[in-house]
Amino acid sequence: MTNTDSQVNELVLPAAEPEFVRRHSFIELSARERAMTFFDSGTARELLGSFDRIESPWLPLQDVTPQADDGCVVIRGKIGAENAVVVALEGAFQGGSVGEVSGMKCAAALDLATRDNERGVKTNAILLLETGGVRLQEANLGLAVTAEVMASIMNLRKHVPVVCVIAGTVGCFGGMSLAVGLASYIVMTREARLGMNGPEVIEQEAGVDEFDSKDKALIWAINGGDQRYQTGLVDFLVEDAVEKIVDATRACLKMGVPREHRSAKVGLFRKRVEALNPSAVWDNPSKLRESWTKEAQP
């Protein structure tokens, strides 16, 4: 390298450029783009993609425009030279909600991965979840397929770890939060939220004193990735950067099936719940970090 070359380089790439400017955001990607980031180059193939046009049969009946992939992207290929399937819910379509078709795409892909594993062909699974839960326009079928997705996760996680990534900004709520509870490992960012009941629903059901859905600080203090990580409920807290999310997820795959899944640690969590003080105001959720340490991590 000549002296002149290095001077040119310095002009093009000033060293002072902050890290966050160069970072490749994961959150800004669509579900399809997110799913693609995990695969070894040239191995990814989408199944039941937009050109197959398998749409929700229920949305057009309610004058809601369906989407050709129903907001669920399924991609198969190799990750670290091993077979893998990535299922991604698109938060930008109907809030990532689980309908009959999108939920069944997820369950069917997981079941086929289970079958391959049973036949001795190792196949890993990653779920990228941005969802408010059951799609209320498909109510009972959304709930039914959510139960089926959970049954599929339970079967698959006997063979390989099932990794859930919640990057944000929709987060994961409703029925699918229980599916996350069944995961072998969970990766989150600070921007993401995880909870069963969305703040609006709690406010509706229990009143504004119980939960003010406009109090963003409270929402993140309870459901945010940092709190879930600091209380041992999540395995990796990473920045919103493609490389970091992919690395953390690959690390989860390498860790293999946990000796005991979180959802099976009933004794531990039952004790923790019994120790909660129901008469406290709980306006400072971070206090929970004192007693809920990271021992729950596999």
Place this chain on the structure above:
Amino acid sequence: MNYAVSARGKKWFAALTGASVPMAGDPGSLWTADAALGPHTPRFLCVVPDPNGLLPRARQGEVGLEEAYALASRVDEVVDADKGNSVKRPIIAVVDVKSQAYGRLEEIAAIYLAGAAAVDAYATARTSGHPVIALIVGHAISGAFLAHGYQANRILAFDDPGVMIHAMHKEAAARITRRSVADLEKLGKTILPLSYDVKDYAKLGLLYRLIEVDKPDDPQDVAVANVRQHLLDAIADAQQGPSDLSNRLESEGARNTRKASIHVRQEMERQWQLS
């Protein structure tokens, strides 16, 4: 939002088991009993209202933190006890749950994980060979039903207007989808999965049976004997079939109303093999 507290779960649990108390160490809101049913001694479980419960948001029959973990423990117990036995005891979830518990403390303490623990326990029981039967006598709503009943390999429900199986209560669903309750009810008449009527739910093909019951709020001997027979049939049917949930898609109802589900599974398998 307050809804009427249902006593149906309690009544039917008592009628089927002769018991009406929690097991030692459990919250007052979970009744568990091992009771004779024909040649079997199933474990019966029912989440019930308990006005004196520890957590205020789970006192009216909701599935809250305590209920979900207690359910998981009591189901796990049966699975552990039957490890190594070739015949597995049936597990019967008597379902009358109005919702999961909605509260700040519930979210802080990760109620999603509590629900997952119950799902884990029921699904593990089912795949370990236990016939898992859900008997819906009243409400089966949302996350509460996911945690208590929806992992069963056979689901039965009373054919009665007091039975409600749904993803969300009408009022909340109306608010979230920005519709009026009246509009929601109207839509339910034409769009099957939106209906709050159990007869419409039955058309989705998810039920093993819809049971006609005389006076469901006041179980009498004949009605109880009838329900027992349906439970025995469901157990026998579950014992003969696979331990997965495939029966839900093979039913006549599913072939009519879940065409999209069936198509997705077939097409996914075809493309999976090609890829």
